[in-house]
Amino acid sequence: MKWDEFFVTGEPMIYGAMASIVLVSLAILFCLTYFKKWGYLWREWLTTVDHKKIGIMYILSALIMLFRGGVDALMMRTQLAGPDMKFLDAQHYNEVFTTHGVIMILFMAMPFIIGLMNVVIPLQIGARDVAFPRLNAVSFWLFFAGAMLFNISFVIGGSPDAGWTAYFPLAGIELSPSVGNNFYSIALQIAGIGTLITGVNFIVTILKMRAPGMTLMRMPMFTWSVLITCVIIIFAFPVLTVALALMMFDRMFGSQFFTMADGGMDMLWANLFWVWGHPEVYIVVLPAFGIYSEIISTFSRKNLYGYKSMVVSMIAISLLSFLVWAHHFYTMGHGAMVNGFFSITTMAIAVPTGVKIFNWLFTLQKGRIEFTTPMLYSLAFIPIFTIGGVTGVMLAMASADYQYHNTMFLVAHFHYVLIPGTVFAVIAGMYYWFPKLFGFRLNERLGKLSFWIIAISFNVTFLPLFFLGLKGMTRRMYTYSESTGFGPLNLIATIGSAALAIGFAILVYNIYWSFRYQPRDTTSDPWDARTLEWATHSPVPEYNFAITPNVKSLDAFWFWKKNKQPLFEGKIEEIHMPNNNGQPFVLGVIFFFFGFFMIFSWWTPAIISGIAIVIMLAVRSFERDHGHHIPVKEINKTEQQLRGDKA
Amino acid sequence: MKIDNTLPLEYQTEENSNRIFGFWLFLGAEIVLFSTLFAVYFTLWTRSGNGPTAQEIFQIKPVLLETFLLLTSSFTCGLAIHSMRLSLKKPALIFFAITLLLGLGFLGIEIYEFVTYVHEGATLQTSAFLSSLFVLLGTHGAHVTLGLLWGSGLMIQIKREGFTRDTANKSFIFSLYWHFLDVVWIFIFSFVYLKGLM
Amino acid sequence: MKKKGLLISLFAALLVLLTGCNSIAVLNPKGPVAKTQSDVIIFSMIVMAVVLLVVYVLYIYMLTKYRASKAAPDYEPPHMEGSKWLEITWTLIPVIIVIILSVVTVRSTYAVEKTPEGYESDKPLIIYASSSNWKWHFSYPEEGIETVNYVNIPTHRPVEFRLYSFGPITSFWVPQLGGQKYAMSDMVTRLHLVAEHEGSFVGKNSNFSGKGFAHMEFEVLAMSPAGYTKWIDEVKQTASELTEQEFNSLLEADHVGRKTYTSTHLTFRPAPEGEHGGHNHGAPAADSNEGTDKEMDHSKMDHSTMDHSNMDHSEMENQEADHSQHGN
Numbered sequence A: 001m002k003w004d005e006f007f008v009t010g011e012p013m014i015y016g017a018m019a020s021i022v023l024v025s026l027a028i029l030f031c032l033t034y035f036k037k038w039g040y041l042w043r044e045w046l047t048t049v050d051h052k053k054i055g056i057m058y059i060l061s062a063l064i065m066l067f068r069g070g071v072d073a074l075m076m077r078t079q080l081a082g083p084d085m086k087f088l089d090a091q092h093y094n095e096v097f098t099t100h101g102v103i104m105i106l107f108m109a110m111p112f113i114i115g116l117m118n119v120v121i122p123l124q125i126g127a128r129d130v131a132f133p134r135l136n137a138v139s140f141w142l143f144f145a146g147a148m149l150f151n152i153s154f155v156i157g158g159s160p161d162a163g164w165t166a167y168f169p170l171a172g173i174e175l176s177p178s179v180g181n182n183f184y185s186i187a188l189q190i191a192g193i194g195t196l197i198t199g200v201n202f203i204v205t206i207l208k209m210r211a212p213g214m215t216l217m218r219m220p221m222f223t224w225s226v227l228i229t230c231v232i233i234i235f236a237f238p239v240l241t242v243a244l245a246l247m248m249f250d251r252m253f254g255s256q257f258f259t260m261a262d263g264g265m266d267m268l269w270a271n272l273f274w275v276w277g278h279p280e281v282y283i284v285v286l287p288a289f290g291i292y293s294e295i296i297s298t299f300s301r302k303n304l305y306g307y308k309s310m311v312v313s314m315i316a317i318s319l320l321s322f323l324v325w326a327h328h329f330y331t332m333g334h335g336a337m338v339n340g341f342f343s344i345t346t347m348a349i350a351v352p353t354g355v356k357i358f359n360w361l362f363t364l365q366k367g368r369i370e371f372t373t374p375m376l377y378s379l380a381f382i383p384i385f386t387i388g389g390v391t392g393v394m395l396a397m398a399s400a401d402y403q404y405h406n407t408m409f410l411v412a413h414f415h416y417v418l419i420p421g422t423v424f425a426v427i428a429g430m431y432y433w434f435p436k437l438f439g440f441r442l443n444e445r446l447g448k449l450s451f452w453i454i455a456i457s458f459n460v461t462f463l464p465l466f467f468l469g470l471k472g473m474t475r476r477m478y479t480y481s482e483s484t485g486f487g488p489l490n491l492i493a494t495i496g497s498a499a500l501a502i503g504f505a506i507l508v509y510n511i512y513w514s515f516r517y518q519p520r521d522t523t524s525d526p527w528d529a530r531t532l533e534w535a536t537h538s539p540v541p542e543y544n545f546a547i548t549p550n551v552k553s554l555d556a557f558w559f560w561k562k563n564k565q566p567l568f569e570g571k572i573e574e575i576h577m578p579n580n581n582g583q584p585f586v587l588g589v590i591f592f593f594f595g596f597f598m599i600f601s602w603w604t605p606a607i608i609s610g611i612a613i614v615i616m617l618a619v620r621s622f623e624r625d626h627g628h629h630i631p632v633k634e635i636n637k638t639e640q641q642l643r644g645d646k647a
Numbered sequence B: 001m002k003i004d005n006t007l008p009l010e011y012q013t014e015e016n017s018n019r020i021f022g023f024w025l026f027l028g029a030e031i032v033l034f035s036t037l038f039a040v041y042f043t044l045w046t047r048s049g050n051g052p053t054a055q056e057i058f059q060i061k062p063v064l065l066e067t068f069l070l071l072t073s074s075f076t077c078g079l080a081i082h083s084m085r086l087s088l089k090k091p092a093l094i095f096f097a098i099t100l101l102l103g104l105g106f107l108g109i110e111i112y113e114f115v116t117y118v119h120e121g122a123t124l125q126t127s128a129f130l131s132s133l134f135v136l137l138g139t140h141g142a143h144v145t146l147g148l149l150w151g152s153g154l155m156i157q158i159k160r161e162g163f164t165r166d167t168a169n170k171s172f173i174f175s176l177y178w179h180f181l182d183v184v185w186i187f188i189f190s191f192v193y194l195k196g197l198m
Numbered sequence C: 001m002k003k004k005g006l007l008i009s010l011f012a013a014l015l016v017l018l019t020g021c022n023s024i025a026v027l028n029p030k031g032p033v034a035k036t037q038s039d040v041i042i043f044s045m046i047v048m049a050v051v052l053l054v055v056y057v058l059y060i061y062m063l064t065k066y067r068a069s070k071a072a073p074d075y076e077p078p079h080m081e082g083s084k085w086l087e088i089t090w091t092l093i094p095v096i097i098v099i100i101l102s103v104v105t106v107r108s109t110y111a112v113e114k115t116p117e118g119y120e121s122d123k124p125l126i127i128y129a130s131s132s133n134w135k136w137h138f139s140y141p142e143e144g145i146e147t148v149n150y151v152n153i154p155t156h157r158p159v160e161f162r163l164y165s166f167g168p169i170t171s172f173w174v175p176q177l178g179g180q181k182y183a184m185s186d187m188v189t190r191l192h193l194v195a196e197h198e199g200s201f202v203g204k205n206s207n208f209s210g211k212g213f214a215h216m217e218f219e220v221l222a223m224s225p226a227g228y229t230k231w232i233d234e235v236k237q238t239a240s241e242l243t244e245q246e247f248n249s250l251l252e253a254d255h256v257g258r259k260t261y262t263s264t265h266l267t268f269r270p271a272p273e274g275e276h277g278g279h280n281h282g283a284p285a286a287d288s289n290e291g292t293d294k295e296m297d298h299s300k301m302d303h304s305t306m307d308h309s310n311m312d313h314s315e316m317e318n319q320e321a322d323h324s325q326h327g328n
Helices: A012-034 A038-046 A051-080 A090-124 A133-152 A180-208 A221-252 A266-300 A307-320 A325-332 A335-348 A350-364 A373-396 A398-404 A408-438 A444-470 A487-517 A556-563 A583-599 A603-622 A632-646 B014-044 B060-085 B089-119 B128-161 B165-197 C002-020 C032-065 C084-113 C225-238 C244-252 C284-295 C313-317 C322-327
Strands: A575-577 A628-630 C125-132 C135-140 C145-148 C150-154 C159-165 C170-174 C178-183 C189-193 C199-205 C217-223 C259-261
Touching: A012 A038, A038 A051, A051 A090, A051 A133, A051 A408, A051 A487, A090 A133, A090 A180, A090 A221, A090 A266, A090 A408, A133 A180, A133 A583, A180 A221, A180 A583, A180 B014, A221 A266, A221 A307, A221 B014, A221 B128, A266 A307, A266 A325, A266 A350, A266 A373, A266 A408, A266 B014, A307 A350, A325 A335, A325 A398, A325 C178, A335 A350, A335 A373, A335 A398, A335 C084, A350 A373, A350 C032, A350 C084, A373 A398, A373 A408, A373 A444, A373 C032, A373 C084, A398 C032, A398 C084, A398 C178, A408 A444, A444 A487, A583 A603, A603 B128, B014 B128, B014 B165, B060 B089, B060 B165, B089 B128, B089 B165, B128 B165, C032 C084, C032 C178, C125 C150, C125 C170, C125 C178, C135 C150, C145 C150, C145 C225, C150 C225, C159 C170, C159 C178, C178 C189, C217 C225
Parallel strands: C125 C159, C150 C217
Antiparallel strands: A575 A628, C125 C135, C135 C145, C145 C259, C159 C189, C170 C178, C170 C199, C199 C217
8 A cells, every 4th residue: 555545635624634633642742741641641541440530531532522523514514505615525525424423423422421321320329330340441442442543534544435324335345445434344343342341331230239229210310221221232232243344344355245246235234234223323312311301300309200101211212213223214115014114113202202201391390490501401402302303203204204315304303303312411411410520510601601502503503404405405415506595594504503613612611611710519419419429429539439328219319318318327348449450441552453454454463463452351361350448447538538628 | 349158159259240140241242243143144145146055055964063063062061060060170171171172173164164165166255145154154153263262261260270259250151152152053053054955 | 491482483484484485395296296295294294393382382381480580489399200190191192193193104105105196097107217426327118218317208197217226325306206216236116206297307316325426416307298209209310329338438437418319228238127136147247148138128028027126036035134124
């Protein structure tokens, strides 16, 4: 391979990006050395197995990816602002919408959700950590390796350009000969393994490590949603693993799964992709439902309405999510009967979702509603998401879908589902749990300002797309002519997206501002909340709870506060904790290089790094690491300190 | 660390019992993985393009031998775990060794089979049918290979440490894995080979 | 909550705008199929608007009535478990709505998949529409002519488009005549359309297919039956034959303008249906032996023998896997 093929060339914007990547990396290296932070970074972060720190790293990566995906979005909107714009050429536009989709779903929404899961779940169930802390670190570093691998594609080798769905035969080696789609298959594979491990880890954590007395029906709703999500992960992600592996074989080893000759079947890819892809939507939406349930109940000062039907409806959604995949390609010509079946299953999902919406509305009833920033996002979610939901029912009707399919109507629909359904939820969750991690709240005034900008400009951006779709504008077209009449609505959408960017900028600025100026909380329960995570100190000590709580009801912490129902019984005993370890990080680095060599088909180094992975597994197998015990004296000291700080 | 001495050795610590439960969940994911590969195979198995069909390349003899070896290895693996429960280190090691040797034999025949196919002009690249066949069998074969490496490492650990809570837990999990591979093979034998030969 | 009110009125205003506006292609049908779909869309919009209204009214009521700033300082919200009857109500009503929509969906889906009502007895005009790179080829086997990037059809006669692709999956879509369907390389899909008004309609590929995707449009010109016959005669007199060599160069080109020929590529490069379906014929390069069935007249082929999926027989037997959905 020649060097000018290795690096992406000929695009001034890419040269700018390369230069800035090099400069930022150098600046980070310089700062780490100058402030002597290498040791700190290694000891406290790269080798950590603490679920809270891993959660923070997930969320930080998600924010960076939100920036990357957001820039992609802005580039697309700029190109579409008017007819015949020349900002991006077709190839560049195709790469941009592909990476936007992949990054937003897999490297932004997923890690943000998983980050919040990491931070909150062990605290919410009164546990000291997840079931397999070391494996949890492996999950994170595999995700991170996958994300970095995918992101370097835009300067090295070229990005994938066949859409985030990567339909064959377009994504095959014949029609996409560049390495772009190799990045897709390998980077997603590595990150996907990490996600699968997370799924196993959290099911075991939730089912086996709950505090005494916390029966399944006493679990907080967020914990329930994560449990169900992890079950979906276990059933859905292996399908992605297989699909990506077959893609890899087709592209790199000349197999004939999805090719245009020798028996290959392009429709098989679409089926495999969506058998994973549709449940994936629920993987990012169900935990969001859990987050909203916690926040709406907290700020209405009421328990969640219809707890049981909330659980039942989530289980129903998770089952139905595996029976609807073909609605993504009604137009593939499988006839009225098959389409009818999938239409009905798809519309059926509206029933449990509707139950949830009404339960939230009735949680508000007779409440004492406080409009804090997390609550504002949760409240904005209801009307906006309902638009996403009802348009989803419209799309589910096969005969009508023949007219919506592949149009901007569809694009508008899934943004109306995913942005209020997931993005608002993770932002709300970040505002809500931030004081638990850092001991102070994010600024409310800046928070509310950015909320209003985001909520309004979201609608300005995406509402016009419904009408563009009905006017016949298809998705993924990089330009349109003036005669189509698509211009004015597109311009409105572009203006909205710029405002959306400003809203997100204020959100990030708020984090910076609050770190510097926000007064520290004097209580560990600033929101007057209901669940166990608020029963321990903020910031949370390494061991979470000095004494394991004893749960006697749903919302145990609330009843402890109101009715003095005892929560922490028993004495402080020594606590067993896992040791930090550098192996997960090293494994992630090796996987990164393994993936990189695979992508470029450099077999010798790929085999060497493959052997290195096996050696890492063996090292782990032969190791005997039983963790360490924190003595009672030290726990007492920490507890006093944490209490003393607050006095 | 909570320890419950009334349970079998491999379950005694909370961590170890979580590991076994977690591994069951992982096997659940593996079932989905192999089911997907089977679905792909069933979709493509008649699409042999210009290449040979299943009937033309499958041979019953080596496959029967493979089946015999793997089923026996699953049995000896069970005996190894039984010896472990009785705290008999040496018999357990011997049974593990037999298990791995049988697995190695299985792998040898599978490689021989692949070589035969390739010599007959039936390669991964020939047709959709052969691609799906090679990937399904190859994934199972790769699992067996990994099992052989894992098992060898485990034997060294048992030899060094005897049966402790750690090694007992690892042995038990390994046996779950090995039995699982056997089950997958039974499906391959019935629905790939027998169906293909009919 | 000003914003929410604003949103509702905006949405309502746009809905009104929609129904009356001619620039919304999908809701401005020029044939029975698009009309059915447009009716379904408007019906579902009304139902969904009612659902939205219920949710929004409840939402605004809760938010205005129960805000903390309005509550007494010592007000303590009650503990509410939920209500069996209320929860059953908001399960059952959506179930009923879904059932109504399901009936509408299934009936209309069956309707748009076959020849439109009232045209069943007419002999359909068969046109093979195939895509390659970023252009569309239209073959009229009956008339023995072929066009590129435009298609003329007579009004009031059912047209059966048979779709396939020489490359990536594309989607054949003429919004004002009816919804889209995929064109794929290993099978032929069918789309039944009728134009009831003369005029020129935009047709396009709606499924992303690579670099030139944005420009992959064609014109559908619906003309009177007499005008159509006249056009056919004209083509036969003025245009030239489509040779295999010419066709191959067409396939390779990225974009070409409009072209017209007096023979179709189906004679030397048959569509992937019947025995040519399912990719079982090997690579396109190995197709040369298929020149022998030049004499095959596709228009006269019995429909039942090449019904729908066009996969070979052995495949038909194999129903357990995913692709049974493709069997049509």
